């Protein structure tokens with residue numbers, strides 16, 4: 001167990017040779033570092049910030065956002081005070097998890113945690129800098145796990161606005177905004193809009209596409225929009241944000257509406273939630289023969305090997321789906337390649353579910369109706385409003401009968417092609433469907449299974465009993 005922070009390491013060696021060097025304390029990399037460290041391999045974990053031990057998810061991503069969403073749903077009292085209480089609790093929680101993540105590696109004798117910024121100088125060598133100090137790390141195997149950064153579009157005035165925030169900056173604030181403009185209509189936009197509206201912030205969401213949640217079916221996006229609108233979010237779609245100007249304590253955001261009419265909205269905070277781009281620009285990859293694609297993602301094969309076969313890329317940086325559990329699965333693939341049979345690949349992934357934590361949450365696994373129709377197969381489809389599911393009292397028990405569920409099934413094979421749930425607890429229930437899909441359990445069997453009562457899972461009895469041949 002040795003911990004080196006180059007900024008304080010003048011008495012420490014300036015060179016380190018290890019079996020594995022991991023750049024970035026993300027989910028996949030830290031899990032691999034711990035696994036190989038426990039086996040006695042010499043590992044260097046290099047993380048640029050002592051505020052990021054444990055990576056994006058626990059510090060500035062999943063954990064703080066979901067803690068705030070939960071508190072928005074459950075704490076009582078006036079919005080500003082509730083938010084401050086929730087923000088304090090969230091900061092305490094992330095600090096606790098950050099410490100635990102650091103200890104998980106730092107307590108392993110074979111692992112060295114280095115706090116500094118890494119850059120390749122040759123295919124087996126990294127230069128790690130912090131302040132004026134430099135450490136040279138050579139490694140047999142290197143894993144790039146540097147995550148992704150928010151994209152900021154070149155809207156005039158946006159980048160210079162004093163009121164512009166990324167999700168990271170907004171999470172760091174102890175106070176909620178009074179008026180928030182959210183630009184974007186995807187994961188970050190919808191989660192922050194929903195949560196801040198629940199804390200009493202006036203929220204306006206500006207999405208350039210014809211609907212929010214562009215990957216979902218029209219009817220699902222429409223129900224999500226209705227839920228957000230009822231919760232107090234003003235949603236504008238098919239808009240073009242043309243200008244952002246600061247005016248004392250606020251920003252004036254100008255946008256063209258679908259008819260081309262210029263409109264403005266004023267807010268003390270403007271959140272850019274426009275996607276996240278793989279973090280590769282400053283790693284020196286080109287010079288050492290590690291190729292990236294047009295979006296900056298490290299190009300990898302199905303074993304997550306880069307164009308230098310001893311260098312792997314895991315998590316958001318390799319351009320795959322940006323979810324913590326995908327980074328974790330990347331770890332399994334790399335571990336198998338390094339220590340196992342090397343059979344596990346990204347092509348093994350089937351029926352991977354996701355959940356977006358608006359209230360109630362939206363979860364999906366498999367195909368949307370639109371995607372299923374495009375396959376040309378004969379389909380059976382069920383669409384059920386939660387409020388109409390009399391046999392699912394759980395939603396009313398918890399005071400939340402909002403939402404809709406949809407199942408899309410191959411009419412010939414009875415195979416489940418996809419399920420979408422915008423409903424209470426869908427982030428849990430969807431895992432049952434995903435497991436069933438992965439193991440070939442048919443729609444009829446899901447319809448006839450025994451589920452606990454009163455639970456949201458028993459909605460599967462109702463949903464799969466209501467399949468009808470797809471029209472059109």
Ligand SMILES: Cc1cc2nc3c(=O)[nH]c(=O)nc-3n(C[C@H](O)[C@H](O)[C@H](O)COP(=O)(O)OP(=O)(O)OC[C@H]3O[C@@H](n4cnc5c(N)ncnc54)[C@H](O)[C@@H]3O)c2cc1C
Pocket residue numbers: 023024025026027028029046047048049052053054055056057060061062063065066116117118119145146147148167188279282283314315316317321322323324325327
């Ligand atoms: C607001 C928000 C909410 C989210 N919510 C969810 C959710 O609910 N569920 C979910 O599954 N996913 C969620 N995500 C996505 C999820 O957080 C990411 O997909 C995941 O954390 C990516 O992990 P990673 O392994 O790619 O690396 P990361 O965890 O991003 O770690 C990368 C690390 O590399 C470090 N680094 C970068 N460059 C260098 C360098 N040159 N030298 C040293 N260190 C460096 C960074 O400081 C960082 O700590 C959310 C994301 C955001 C932004």
Ligand SMILES: NC(=O)c1ccc[n+]([C@@H]2O[C@H](COP(=O)([O-])OP(=O)(O)OC[C@H]3O[C@@H](n4cnc5c(N)ncnc54)[C@H](O)[C@@H]3O)[C@@H](O)[C@H]2O)c1
Pocket residue numbers: 153183184185186187188189191206207208209212213214241273274275276321322323354355356357
């Ligand atoms: N619950 C979760 O699992 C969770 C939560 C948050 C983030 N994430 C991950 O982080 C990733 C990044 O999230 P995100 O919301 O930043 O990106 P996103 O790709 O989900 O959504 C970006 C949205 O911005 C819109 N957009 C782009 N340019 C625009 C412009 N100029 N004006 C208006 N709208 C514009 C797009 O049409 C899209 O709807 C997600 O894709 C997801 O993988 C996951």
